[in-house]
Amino acid sequence: MSTPEAKSNPGAHALRIVIVGHVDHGKSTLVGRLLHDTGSLPDGKFEQIQVVCRRRGMPFEWAFLLDALQAERDQNITIDVSQIWFRSATRSYVIIDAPGHKEFLKNMVTGAADADAALLLIAANEGVQEQSKRHAYLLSMLGVSQVIVLINKMDLVDYSESVYLRIEADYREFLAKLGIQPLRFIPIAARDGMNLTEPLNDVAKWYSGPTLLRALDELTPPDPEAEGPLRFAVQDVYRFDERRIVAGRIESGTIRVGDDIVFSPNNKTSSVASIERWNAPVRDSASAGESIGIMLTEQIFVERGHIGSLDTQTPIETNRFRARIFWMGTRPLSTGRRYTVKLLTQEVECQLVSVDRVIDATSLDTVSGLRLSVARNEVAEVTIQSRSSLVMDNHDKVAASGRFVIVDDQNVAGGGIIFGGHYVNRGRVRSTNIFWSEGTIDHQTRVERNGHRGMVVWLTGLPGSGKSTLARALETNLFNRHMQAYVLDGDNIRHGLNSNLGFSAEDRVENIRRVAEVAKLMADSGLIVITSFISPYRLDRARAREVILSADVEFIEAYVAAPLHVCEQRDPKKLYKRARAGEIKNFTGIDDPYEVPENPEITIHTDRESVKECLERLLDFLIPRLQLDVAEYEI
Amino acid sequence: MEFSNTHLDALENQSIYILREAYRKFKRLAMLWSVGKDSSVMLWLLRKAFFGHVPIPCVHVDTSYKLPEMIAFRDRLAKEWGINLIVGQNRAVLDRGETFPNGRITRVECCSFLKRDALQAIIEEKDYEAVIVGIRRDEEGTRAKERYFSPRDKNFEWNFKDQPPELWDQFKTDFDPGTHIRVHPLLHWTEVNVWEYIDRENIPVVDLYFSKHGMRYRSLGCAPCTKPVQSRARTVPEIIAELRNTKTGERSTRAQDQEAEDAFERLRASGYM
Numbered sequence: 001m002s003t004p005e006a007k008s009n010p011g012a013h014a015l016r017i018v019i020v021g022h023v024d025h026g027k028s029t030l031v032g033r034l035l036h037d038t039g040s041l042p043d044g045k046f047e048q049i050q051v052v053c054r055r056r057g058m059p060f061e062w063a064f065l066l067d068a069l070q071a072e073r074d075q076n077i078t079i080d081v082s083q084i085w086f087r088s089a090t091r092s093y094v095i096i097d098a099p100g101h102k103e104f105l106k107n108m109v110t111g112a113a114d115a116d117a118a119l120l121l122i123a124a125n126e127g128v129q130e131q132s133k134r135h136a137y138l139l140s141m142l143g144v145s146q147v148i149v150l151i152n153k154m155d156l157v158d159y160s161e162s163v164y165l166r167i168e169a170d171y172r173e174f175l176a177k178l179g180i181q182p183l184r185f186i187p188i189a190a191r192d193g194m195n196l197t198e199p200l201n202d203v204a205k206w207y208s209g210p211t212l213l214r215a216l217d218e219l220t221p222p223d224p225e226a227e228g229p230l231r232f233a234v235q236d237v238y239r240f241d242e243r244r245i246v247a248g249r250i251e252s253g254t255i256r257v258g259d260d261i262v263f264s265p266n267n268k269t270s271s272v273a274s275i276e277r278w279n280a281p282v283r284d285s286a287s288a289g290e291s292i293g294i295m296l297t298e299q300i301f302v303e304r305g306h307i308g309s310l311d312t313q314t315p316i317e318t319n320r321f322r323a324r325i326f327w328m329g330t331r332p333l334s335t336g337r338r339y340t341v342k343l344l345t346q347e348v349e350c351q352l353v354s355v356d357r358v359i360d361a362t363s364l365d366t367v368s369g370l371r372l373s374v375a376r377n378e379v380a381e382v383t384i385q386s387r388s389s390l391v392m393d394n395h396d397k398v399a400a401s402g403r404f405v406i407v408d409d410q411n412v413a414g415g416g417i418i419f420g421g422h423y424v425n426r427g428r429v430r431s432t433n434i435f436w437s438e439g440t441i442d443h444q445t446r447v448e449r450n451g452h453r454g455m456v457v458w459l460t461g462l463p464g465s466g467k468s469t470l471a472r473a474l475e476t477n478l479f480n481r482h483m484q485a486y487v488l489d490g491d492n493i494r495h496g497l498n499s500n501l502g503f504s505a506e507d508r509v510e511n512i513r514r515v516a517e518v519a520k521l522m523a524d525s526g527l528i529v530i531t532s533f534i535s536p537y538r539l540d541r542a543r544a545r546e547v548i549l550s551a552d553v554e555f556i557e558a559y560v561a562a563p564l565h566v567c568e569q570r571d572p573k574k575l576y577k578r579a580r581a582g583e584i585k586n587f588t589g590i591d592d593p594y595e596v597p598e599n600p601e602i603t604i605h606t607d608r609e610s611v612k613e614c615l616e617r618l619l620d621f622l623i624p625r626l627q628l629d630v631a632e633y634e635i
Numbered sequence: 636m637e638f639s640n641t642h643l644d645a646l647e648n649q650s651i652y653i654l655r656e657a658y659r660k661f662k663r664l665a666m667l668w669s670v671g672k673d674s675s676v677m678l679w680l681l682r683k684a685f686f687g688h689v690p691i692p693c694v695h696v697d698t699s700y701k702l703p704e705m706i707a708f709r710d711r712l713a714k715e716w717g718i719n720l721i722v723g724q725n726r727a728v729l730d731r732g733e734t735f736p737n738g739r740i741t742r743v744e745c746c747s748f749l750k751r752d753a754l755q756a757i758i759e760e761k762d763y764e765a766v767i768v769g770i771r772r773d774e775e776g777t778r779a780k781e782r783y784f785s786p787r788d789k790n791f792e793w794n795f796k797d798q799p800p801e802l803w804d805q806f807k808t809d810f811d812p813g814t815h816i817r818v819h820p821l822l823h824w825t826e827v828n829v830w831e832y833i834d835r836e837n838i839p840v841v842d843l844y845f846s847k848h849g850m851r852y853r854s855l856g857c858a859p860c861t862k863p864v865q866s867r868a869r870t871v872p873e874i875i876a877e878l879r880n881t882k883t884g885e886r887s888t889r890a891q892d893q894e895a896e897d898a899f900e901r902l903r904a905s906g907y908m
């Protein structure tokens with residue numbers, strides 16, 4: 001903004017400023033007064049509010065310019081965020097007035113998530129309060145890094161420098177712990193329009209900094225992330241005419257005609273034939289923020305939720321990740337419930353694996369004690385497992401693909417940012433470094449030695465569905481790939497560890513429990529454990545899943561499916577025959593139920609495909625999940 | 636002087652994103668076409684989003700009091716752009732003559748019958764899951780608090796005291812049967828932005844917006860409740876120049892908003908646009 005033309009350019013991007021802080025500290029008043037003092041109110045608006053206040057028998061209330069709802073005016077409180085426009089001599093602003101009451105935190109988040117910068121308001125007579133801190137914490141999570149602190153209602157403390165300095169010191173210390181470096185602290189009295197557009201002068205000679213308006217004009221507009229790694233989020237694939245257009249938005253980086261694009265999670269590659277726009281100048285590139293369409297040179301399978309990247313800078317692909325989250329739902333976020341994670345255009349069912357740390361947003365201390373849930377308005381670090389692979393980035397690498405929301409029963413109830421994920425360079429072959437360890441041998445150490453992850457592949461299905469055949473074929477195949485795999489089945493478990501168990505309902509439960517515990521130990525030691533048990537009950541399988549997940553090992557429920565009549569026809573051990581004859585009681589499929597998995601990680605239909613095909617399908621699914629993040633790289 | 640207009644690109648990109656989300660998420664989706672400037676921009680953005688196509692029906696709620704120029708313009712555009720036009724009307728009320736000013740009802744009641752009720756009827760009849768509406772936050776106080784994806788309940792009502800959070804462009808797209816979602820792709824635009832975009836893209840709008848005999852319409856509603864303003868602006872750039880300097884509210888020419896402090900809030904809470 002150097003030339004005078006640029007200065008008055010009304011076409012420049014409007015800077016988005018959110019106003020946050022504790023309830024009643026004067027946020028709406030500030031915005032109302034600022035609009036008035038900069039001449040931004042439409043004619044008659046001021047008079048209209050005068051009439052309203054007179055009718056209500058109250059002194060003029062600036063906040064009413066924003067608090068448009070009757071419920072807000074009746075209680076003198078902001079319920080929901082307003083967005084309003086105003087122009088200084090230098091540029092345009094969108095002012096987002098957020099509510100301060102704890103009850104409306106989700107509305108505050110809605111406003112702040114959209115902002116380029118924030119004004120944190122603190123009333124001088126009350127000092128730093130609970131929401132002053134919680135809001136600051138949320139700003140740091142939402143990625144709003146430009147912050148100005150306003151100490152308001154200075155009139156109530158007679159413009160006392162010492163009060164001002166004390167609050168500044170208090171708050172600076174807290175913000176520093178969050179990594180927030182406020183650009184400025186500014187004393188104001190919003191209601192009286194002090195230090196908004198005109199300097200304080202005589203009332204506070206000790207203050208020599210700028211007015212609020214000057215400070216606003218010093219803020220810098222956001223950098224478009226055109227330089228980052230390419231992330232193209234596919235929204236849809238259109239065929240309105242002869243063209244097949246992959247439509248989506250560039251979330252980061254730049255895409256160019258001719259680029260080879262890897263679409264994750266299935267990692268098919270094709271190059272960009274053209275970039276499609278309607279009624280716009282033709283350009284053969286597009287950068288962060290642009291909603292475009294592309295045509296590909298090959299007709300590979302691409303669908304909504306796929307993320308396009310360049311093969312030198314691929315994102316993380318995983319079904320388990322760690323995140324820092326905030327929860328706004330009325331019902332707590334808890335293990336055992338199913339949620340949906342929405343990340344860019346991906347939507348995947350997920351579960352909370354563990355609550356690793358709950359943080360008191362006002363003291364920044366860890367809340368003590370083991371927790372299985374996160375309550376409303378809490379922030380926490382958690383581990384999440386999704387049903388299928390999610391494509392993502394660490395938030396500090398690529399913000400747009402490093403954040404997600406959690407949907408609980410139709411409602412967006414939480415948001416989070418991802419950290420600690422590992423990048424794998426798909427292009428590079430695994431190095432054959434010899435691994436030498438002198439410290440304690442933990443799971444990760446073992447995994448690195450083996451060159452693959454530990455895992456439990458839990459095959460479940462009717463007797464005769466093909467579990468054992470598949471288990472052995474899988475074991476052999478993995479073995480030949482130099483991977484450590486081991487099958488647990490009736491032969492090696494029933495006759496030894498579980499030889500004291502029969503087939504009563506109780507014994508069956510105990511059987512599965514022991515299998516799960518053994519599988520957990522073996523997988524923790526770095527093995528790929530393939531279990532081959534009918535395991536007919538959902539509850540038992542769910543328990544097994546929990547046991548395995550507790551060791552931080554991936555659990556793959558693989559449903560080996562074949563219709564009953566097919567299994568009965570196969571009858572390899574002639575057990576169906578005996579059950580039909582009444583010689584065996586409680587036989588699964590005949591006089592005991594098999595509960596079909598509702599949401600297995602993978603289903604294999606052994607009646608539709610050959611053993612070889614089934615095995616390949618299973619391997620396609622497992623191998624990427626077993627591979628190790630050896631060649632970590634920085635992006 | 637040449638102005639850069641990267642801000643229009645940003646506004647456009649965001650609206651396209653929203654339209655594509657809506658189109659993907661809702662099978663039974665329609666756009667509400669009021670035939671005003673915002674609707675013209677919205678139709679244009681639909682064509683931007685869908686590469687020249689308008690793949691959803693456009694519903695015009697005809698109060699029968701719309702200015703005749705608007706109807707002519709609507710029919711011409713529908714034909715030229717291949718739009719599937721659906722016209723909704725509250726015939727019963729019109730037949731009974733229960734309209735403002737001759738039916739002895741207030742302006743707000745009239746709006747409620749002719750627009751809100753007619754809209755509700757057509758949404759129910761067509762079983763729309765979502766309708767796209769071209770409101771903007773800068774128009775008035777309750778719209779300033781709107782979401783991009785804003786649910787309406789079984790009774791058509793807006794629960795503005797408990798709106799869904801909306802962050803990082805993740806919207807509420809799941810809802811119970813019988814309820815529907817209003818999609819607001821122009822929420823983040825201002826009145827000036829709309830005209831700047833009309834100018835840049837050369838989008839057709841009704842002639843009524845341009846000055847004749849020193850008067851022009853700034854906002855188009857029904858004839859009895861919308862008055863033209865004094866203006867010499869006869870071209871889009873002149874309108875832009877005028878708006879950059881005016882301090883008069885856009886809806887100040889809409890008489891129904893002025894009836895009571897909360898007239899418009901009540902109308903909107905009950906399901907008005």
Ligand SMILES: Nc1nc2c(ncn2[C@@H]2O[C@H](COP(=O)(O)OP(=O)(O)OP(=O)(O)O)[C@@H](O)[C@H]2O)c(=O)[nH]1
Nearest residue numbers: 023024025026027028029077078100153189190191
């Ligand atoms: N004395 C004094 N009072 C002020 C000042 N600024 C605001 N107030 C008063 O503080 C009260 C609360 O102001 P609001 O603007 O509604 O506060 P808010 O922060 O928007 O409140 P919520 O949005 O509900 O969190 C009002 O009665 C204001 O008149 C000030 O500078 N001095």
Ligand SMILES: [Mg+2]
Nearest residue numbers: 027028077078
């Ligand atoms: Mg307020």
